[in-house]
Amino acid sequence: MGDYTVHIVDDEEAVRKSLAFLLSMNGFAVRVHISATDFLAFAPEVRNGCLVTDLRMPDMSGVDLLRNLQAAQAMMPAIVITGHGDVPMAVEAMRAGALDFIEKPFEDKVLIEAIERAAERLVQVPSGADDVSAIQARLNELTEREQQVLAGVVAGHGNKTIAYNLNISPRTVEVHRASVMSKMQAKSLPELVRMALTVKVGLT
Structure with a gap:
């Protein structure tokens, strides 16, 4: 251990x-x-x-x-x-x-x-540079709408709030979220948030 x-x-x-x-x-x-x-x-x-x-x-x-x-x-x-x-x-x-x-x-x-x-x-010290460039490359694959949904997730908003803010249905948000998880190769919400914070998505 x-x-x-x-x-x-x-x-x-x-x-x-x-x-x-x-x-x-x-x-x-x-x-x-x-x-x-x-x-x-x-x-x-x-x-x-x-x-x-x-x-x-x-x-x-x-x-x-x-x-x-x-x-x-x-x-x-x-x-x-x-x-x-x-x-x-x-x-x-x-x-x-x-x-x-x-x-x-x-x-x-x-x-x-x-x-x-x-x-x-x-x-081990995490190898930051590789991580950042790999995550950034995946991020660049997202559509503009998917990036907006990701920013909402990182802000801690639920699907309904994201849907309201983007003027789309909660079901559409779910579809985008699933696509974001897949494209970002994130197995869980914490992992997705960690990736987003690594490349400063949604940080003001």
């Missing part, structure tokens, strides 16, 4: 325990933190850590936690767990430095694979 620790930040004890149990059973070293504030104080001491944090917590949101980690120069590969319908907030978290977001409820293997991907960042 490599020499790193997965830090779980969640205000709900039951969630912390179940995540810690799941990851421990799969061979990960785990440490739990009861709040974002608690983890923020601890973070500067972390060496070789990955972060799994809930997005909605009473003391500080997952997005604010990531921003504070950036400010404290204590950032580490981070995955945010989000409730249904929190995609705008999850996109905001990715802008703040998260690598991935996972929507509840999720399968165990989805979280484990996300952590393994995050851990790869600890041992």
